[in-house]
Amino acid sequence: MDCGATKATTLEGLTWQGWDSPTATAxxxxxxxxxxxxxxxxxxxxxxxxxxxxxxxxxxxYSIMKxxxxxxxxxxxGGWALTVGGPVHTNAF
Numbered sequence: 001m002d003c004g005a006t007k008a009t010t011l012e013g014l015t016w017q018g019w020d021s022p023t024a025t026a027x028x029x030x031x032x033x034x035x036x037x038x039x040x041x042x043x044x045x046x047x048x049x050x051x052x053x054x055x056x057x058x059x060x061x062y063s064i065m066k067x068x069x070x071x072x073x074x075x076x077x078g079g080w081a082l083t084v085g086g087p088v089h090t091n092a093f
Contacts, residue, residue, distance in 0.1 A: 008033040009089070011067070014052060026052040030067060048072075054082075 014028035030050035036042040056063035066079035080087035
């Protein structure tokens with residue numbers, strides 16, 4: 001889970017293909033909680049279909065995981081750098 005000041009994001013129910021190749025792909029659900037107050041007592045959950053691509057094999061592990069929400073216009077996307085300390089969320093991809 002990626003928790004920021006106003007949002008939490010998880011990927012659920014991923015079905016992977018090509019896990020032993022330089023690029024692995026998955027489909028599943030992106031679930032987000034958006035806070036509507038400073039303490040997040042109020043907020044709402046949204047669930048969207050998601051496509052995930054893992055790339056950048058280094059030392060036998062993927063180093064980049066990108067996601068996109070193909071049903072949005074324009075397509076919403078982002079990703080994580082997969083580091084030793086854990087995933088770091090970014091929208092820079």
